[in-house]
Amino acid sequence: MPTPVGHSLFGLSMYMAVEKRPLSKVDVTGPLLYVVLVNLPDIDYTPILAYGFGAVKLYHQAYTHNLGFCFVAAVVVTGLTLLFKKEVRWPLFFLYFLLIYSHVILDALGADGNPPFGVQAFWPFSSAYFISPLSIFIGAEKAQLRELFSVWNFYCILIELGIFLPAFIFIYRSKRRQIATNREQTTS
Numbered sequence: 111m112p113t114p115v116g117h118s119l120f121g122l123s124m125y126m127a128v129e130k131r132p133l134s135k136v137d138v139t140g141p142l143l144y145v146v147l148v149n150l151p152d153i154d155y156t157p158i159l160a161y162g163f164g165a166v167k168l169y170h171q172a173y174t175h176n177l178g179f180c181f182v183a184a185v186v187v188t189g190l191t192l193l194f195k196k197e198v199r200w201p202l203f204f205l206y207f208l209l210i211y212s213h214v215i216l217d218a219l220g221a222d223g224n225p226p227f228g229v230q231a232f233w234p235f236s237s238a239y240f241i242s243p244l245s246i247f248i249g250a251e252k253a254q255l256r257e258l259f260s261v262w263n264f265y266c267i268l269i270e271l272g273i274f275l276p277a278f279i280f281i282y283r284s285k286r287r288q289i290a291t292n293r294e295q296t297t298s
Contacts, residue, residue: 111216111217111220111221111222111247111249111250112216112217112220112247112266112270113250113263113266113267113270114149114152115267115270115271116216116247116266116267116270116271116273116274117145117148117149117152117212117213117216118145118148118149119270119271119274119275119278120148120212120216120274121141121144121145121147121148121149121209121212122141122144122145122278123274123277123278123281124144124148124209124212125140125141125144126278126281126282126285127281127285128205131289144209147187147206147209147210148209148210148212148213149213150174150183150210150213151174151175151179151180151210151213151214151217152174152213153174154172154173154174154175175213175214175217175229175230175231176214176229176230176231176232176233176234177211177214177231177232177233177234177235178233178234179210180207180210180211180213180214181207183206183210184203184204184206184207184210185203187206187210188202188203188206191206214229214231215231216247217229218231218240218241218242219242219245219246219247220242220245220246220247220248220249221245221247221248221249222241222249223249226239227239227241228240228241229241246273247266247269247270247273248265248266248269249266250262250263250266251263
């Protein structure tokens, strides 16, 4: 399963692909929202704060890595957007849902060392666990605090950078070229 670094790079790539303007030092709320949404299913790590790292095996991927959670979370985030922005279109709900659900899909593409293996990607319609037979991500160690900063986890992040960073750079450069072309056309 990807680390938050991999999920976040995927979210930033999606931001670049979907939004009309590129990343900006001025407005970080858009990119930050995408990063939060793609990492949202990992909110199930919060029991660690109360119960310690042993809670990882009990709670991680138990309740938040499925279709049902992603749907409810997208409804809530869309509702919050409506409260604060006063303009929400239904395509925004679908975008939020896809961002949140992308976490589940990416996790299903990675190695899982803790049974039950995989994610309940289609719950509440199916209780079956799904995992790709070919693991793209090698799976980070996370059972103890000292493991978070291990050489293995550093290696996991390097693999994720090798997968997501080229896509991010390609999308970023394409978007910058598109904006430059549009400026030239409007000034001509």
